[in-house]
Amino acid sequence: MQAHAKPASTSFMLFVAPHRTMFLSGAVMLLVSFAMWAAELGARAGLLPTIGWALPPGWMHALLVTSGVFPFFMFGFLLTAMPRWQGYDKIASGRWLWAWRLLAAGWALIIVGMIVPGVAVPGLVLVFLGWGGMQRILWQVAHHGDLEALHARLVCYAMIAGMAAVLAWLGFALSGNPVWGRIAIEVAVFCSLLPVFFGVCHRMVPFFSSSVIPAYVMVRPLWVLVLVVGGSVLHAALDVAGWLSLRWIVDAPAAYAALWLSRQWRPVPAMKVPLLGMLHIGFLWLGIALTLFAIQGVASLLGYSVLGMAPLHALGVGFFGSVLMAMVSRVTLGHSGRKLAADRLTWALFLGLEVVVVARIAAELVPAGWSAIVMLLAVLGWLGVFGAWASRYLPIYWRPRSDGRPG
Numbered sequence: 001m002q003a004h005a006k007p008a009s010t011s012f013m014l015f016v017a018p019h020r021t022m023f024l025s026g027a028v029m030l031l032v033s034f035a036m037w038a039a040e041l042g043a044r045a046g047l048l049p050t051i052g053w054a055l056p057p058g059w060m061h062a063l064l065v066t067s068g069v070f071p072f073f074m075f076g077f078l079l080t081a082m083p084r085w086q087g088y089d090k091i092a093s094g095r096w097l098w099a100w101r102l103l104a105a106g107w108a109l110i111i112v113g114m115i116v117p118g119v120a121v122p123g124l125v126l127v128f129l130g131w132g133g134m135q136r137i138l139w140q141v142a143h144h145g146d147l148e149a150l151h152a153r154l155v156c157y158a159m160i161a162g163m164a165a166v167l168a169w170l171g172f173a174l175s176g177n178p179v180w181g182r183i184a185i186e187v188a189v190f191c192s193l194l195p196v197f198f199g200v201c202h203r204m205v206p207f208f209s210s211s212v213i214p215a216y217v218m219v220r221p222l223w224v225l226v227l228v229v230g231g232s233v234l235h236a237a238l239d240v241a242g243w244l245s246l247r248w249i250v251d252a253p254a255a256y257a258a259l260w261l262s263r264q265w266r267p268v269p270a271m272k273v274p275l276l277g278m279l280h281i282g283f284l285w286l287g288i289a290l291t292l293f294a295i296q297g298v299a300s301l302l303g304y305s306v307l308g309m310a311p312l313h314a315l316g317v318g319f320f321g322s323v324l325m326a327m328v329s330r331v332t333l334g335h336s337g338r339k340l341a342a343d344r345l346t347w348a349l350f351l352g353l354e355v356v357v358v359a360r361i362a363a364e365l366v367p368a369g370w371s372a373i374v375m376l377l378a379v380l381g382w383l384g385v386f387g388a389w390a391s392r393y394l395p396i397y398w399r400p401r402s403d404g405r406p407g
Contacts, residue, residue: 013398015093017407019331020397021100022076026069027390029107033064034383036114041376054117055173059181063169065316066188067127068107071162073324074196075103075134077331078155082141085152085203090407091137099133102126113173124170131163150222151203154229155196162192183240190236194286194315195229197323198258201283204327205265209280212273219264227257228286235293248297255294259287274342275330278350282322285357289314308364317382318357325350325389336396337403349389356381 014020040057042048053060079091106126113120135156142149142156168184171177202225206218231254238247267280292311299306334340342350360378363371401407 013400015097017335018079018091018093018096018100019076019335021097022072022079023328023332024394024397025100025104026072026076027386027394029064029072030069030386031383031390032111033061033069034379034386036064036111037061038376038379038383041372041379045372045376047376051115053114055114055120059172059178060114062181062185064107064111066185066193067162067166067169068110070193070320070324071131071159072103073328074155074159074162074193077200077327078138078159078196079134080331080335081200081204082138082152082155086141086144086147086149088141088144091141096134096137099130099137102130102133104130106130120173121170124166124173128163128166128170131159131166135159135163150225151199154199154225158192158195158199161187161195165192186236186239189312189316190232190239193320194232197320198228198232198286199225200327201279201286201323202261205279205283208276208330209265209270212276213266213269216266219261221261224257224261228254228290231290245297245301248294248301251290251294251297255287255290258283258290262287274347274350275326275333275340278326278329278342278347279323281350281354282319282326285314285318285322289319310361310364313360313364314357317360317378318354321357321382322350322353325353325386329389329393332393332396335401335407336399337401337405338396345388345392349385349392352381352385356385 014024037057039048039051040053040061043050051057055063079096083089083091103126106123106129109123109126110120111123113123138156138159142152165184165188168180168187172180172184202220206216206220210216210218231250234250235247235254238244238250262280262284265280265283267277267284270280271277289311292307292314296307296311329342329346330340356378359374359381363374363378366374
């Protein structure tokens, strides 16, 4: 009688490919960090008891999301996709697993440090060291071979900026000086997250679209990349310098470039395939967010303060959040041997996420007495959407591929 092969253990399957480990870590951190934020907003709305945070809760939220949640997903995607872009061999788990352990341990300490004073500092040190280990691999992949490496190097350099943001957070945790926190947010969002998300979309959205939309012409002009990424870095510099009324000079051209590119990529026919349509809808939020930033800058120039944090959340919840769900779902399905198609649940959750984006923006525009309630509803909606998404996708990461292939 032929012996049956022993099934791989859950722990083994979780570590056979970087996207499995990183996506699971990012999802867990997303749910934990936003649950903490929901508790804080519930306290502000008088619905829950006040929590004695060791760090100011607004800064805590920014730290966990901009340098923790999104980068886990970014590492998972880049360690999976960039070797293919550059003709690089598959990255063995022994090369990245130790760095992931440092990142995971560091963020666990930081989360504890939100309540226990002093614990966040060693956690940030571990995150910085783990990030450096990941960065070393990304650098090697981005500078490998003779293939066109524009996108690989762009995202590699942007991830270095993310590492610098962790250093700025460390300065904030040690000194309590809000200047360091402001620098950390600007560098993380506009010098790391936006360039990475845009660089990946610039390369992948037309590529995916070309296999679905008939007679599709791939449009990936360099000038759009320069206006959006260069404008984003200058936006951060102007913010840090306190010249908010001048931001529109870079935000307006970047907004035009992003909206023009969104139109050129033909989003309407892409809607026939929900998994592709999700990417197009997510990318559209970039142009909307940059337009809101430009309006806010012009209003500031005229002496008015408008929109509050609506532009930032159109960017973070709309662009980053939507593209994250779309891209991570696609990679998870494709690299688990499943059909590359969004089922009804995934599509419904994505549409629910779009409602959450609108609600979060509305929280900045409603009367002050309603703002905390609407914000809380948006956060609960975010948790509901990604909680349901996690229940659908996370088990895939510790199970073998459905087609029997490795990875």
